[in-house]
Amino acid sequence: MDRVTAATVFNRICELGSLSAAARALDISRPMVSRYLEEMEKWAGARLLHRSSRKLTITPSGEKILEKTRALARLAEDITGQEADGQPQGTLRVACAHSTATHILGPMIPGFLARYPAVRIELEINNQPVSLIGERIDVAVRITDDPEPGAIARRLGECISVVCAAPDYLQARGTPQTPDDLAQHNCLHYSRFAGQRWQFYDTQGEIISTEVNGNFSAGISSVLCDAAIAGCGLAMVPEMEARQGIDSGQLQTVMPHYQPKTLAIYGLYMSRDRQPAALRAFLDAVKLAINVG
Structure with a gap:
């Protein structure tokens, strides 16, 4: 055969x-x-x-x-010449977290498919890292400072975070001015992290770390934003997730002199060899969407 x-x-x-x-x-x-x-x-x-x-x-x-x-x-x-003209085609299975799908991939995919109609995208949304091979994923778009070992990691951009809270919460509890002040506040955090330490760049560009505590955690940043809007406490979330709340006045950023540590956004895939034109074009489009958006 x-x-x-x-x-x-x-x-x-x-x-x-x-x-x-x-x-x-x-x-x-x-x-x-x-x-x-x-x-x-x-x-x-x-x-x-x-x-x-x-x-x-x-x-x-x-x-x-x-x-x-x-x-x-x-x-x-x-x-056999199916990609002899270099035009992207075929199916791409893409994995990402909920916030990445909502704020990065979701808005750019329609334009990408209009430009490359021979490409088909299957988007798998999971807030936990998935096995690229075991789940048959062609590329995973992840926000992390620790890319998956064994995968090829192409850096696509940066994720900027903010610390924010509802104005009513800040009026009742006070507005933190430095990371040390966070010890006096209810800090909403990601449930999948074993230890809760928030990292910032100080005014000299050095990284400082502070331990935080709170009575609510979640694995999805949009849920943390909703809790912050409801007055539950302070949340450190991607700026793209908090932007709507900030623009509407439902959220207020704090500690302007202490920027939360940025995380890289990577496209992770398994091999450089014979990389399909569709994958190359998709990663280029994601990078453009991140850096233009």
């Missing part, structure tokens, strides 16, 4: 999560899909998928093979 086709079928099974769905997408019979999968497992010398009556799950060996079959499929496309 054609091993390139077998690799393509395996990729499609992993993308869609079932043999039947892959058969429909490729317009071949389900028994033929099974035969191609058997050929791939024979070629790899390992079980690639755990099959049950309810679902398919990829094995550790399957994850390693999937990375290689994706590269093989891209190479086959190049050889």
